[in-house]
Amino acid sequence: MPVSVDLQTVRPRMLAAVRRTVAPGDVGSAWGPAVGEVWDFIRSQPGLWTDGHNVFVYHHSDQPGAPMLCDFGVQVTRAFETAGEVCATETPAGEAAVAVHRGPYDRMDETYDAIGLWMIANRRESAGHSWEIYGDPTPDPADTETTIVHLLK
Numbered sequence: 001m002p003v004s005v006d007l008q009t010v011r012p013r014m015l016a017a018v019r020r021t022v023a024p025g026d027v028g029s030a031w032g033p034a035v036g037e038v039w040d041f042i043r044s045q046p047g048l049w050t051d052g053h054n055v056f057v058y059h060h061s062d063q064p065g066a067p068m069l070c071d072f073g074v075q076v077t078r079a080f081e082t083a084g085e086v087c088a089t090e091t092p093a094g095e096a097a098v099a100v101h102r103g104p105y106d107r108m109d110e111t112y113d114a115i116g117l118w119m120i121a122n123r124r125e126s127a128g129h130s131w132e133i134y135g136d137p138t139p140d141p142a143d144t145e146t147t148i149v150h151l152l153k
């Protein structure tokens with residue numbers, strides 16, 4: 001099924017996150033321990049989380065294939081003081097290309113490719129940040145939804 005890409009104006013989402021420098025191919029092994037730290041912190045802070053999702057923010061390097069900064073986070077309700085590696089941050093705001101990936105995580109590159117093609121066709125450039133908003137888990141990976149947002153210049 002073709003991926004639909006929409007132009008949207010996005011607002012910041014407040015996150016509790018752990019930042020890591022990660023090679024593009026290593027995100028799959030880096031996110032678990034980082035998000036584990038975030039959830040341990042959130043559980044110790046009553047009212048900080050209500051129903052927010054995991055959100056991973058990627059700060060793309062200007063050098064293709066170079067490591068990038070990744071904020072592995074969870075949406076929260078308010079700002080807080082940094083505790084260990086867990087800090088308060090937020091997603092960027094502005095115009096973005098947005099698409100919903102439906103299916104297993106190991107096929108998200110198809111949705112990223114669709115966003116890239118949309119950007120070329122619409123003569124838009126990346127502002128250097130993208131993020132993934134993970135939907136609620138489902139028993140069948142084919143039903144999993146992840147919203148991918150790519151900030152535009």
